[in-house]
Amino acid sequence: MKISTSGRYALHILMDIAIHSGDSYLSLRNISTRHNVSLKYLEQVVTCLTKINFLDSHRGASGGYKLNRPLEEYKVSDVLKVTEGNLSTVISDDWLAPSQDLKDKWEGVEEVLSDYFSKITLADLVNAKLNAKL
Secondary structure (H helix, E strand, O other), X not given: OOOOHHHHHHHHHHHHHHHHOOOOOXXXXXXXXXXXXXXXXXHHHHHHHHHOOOEEEEOOOOOEEEEOOOHHHOEHHHHHHHHHOOOOOOOOHHHHOOOHHHHHHXXXXXXXXXXXXXXXXXXXXXXXXXXXXX
């Protein structure tokens, strides 16, 4: 499985907001500067996260983004499903065509990945990042 840059940055944005915003709104420009990523690119990712109500946005001088719920309610699987579409493994149908059994095995891998990522929350990621700095 390969996670796209959208998926990785969605997780980074959520973690950054969790760590740096407190109860206030965090400017996307600050996140862009901290991660050295194009503001335009982050705007696309944030738009996706805002549409599904993962983030609240506020315009103006003190505007930006903040989380809509407790960290424990953000599952990595939900974030990746939004940005990746699904958690499927990348394999060609031509390769699977000779054997239905093989296709069933790959679908089992997808279930394992989905189950694994559904057990990891944003709180887990934030705690791991903060503990790594110690």
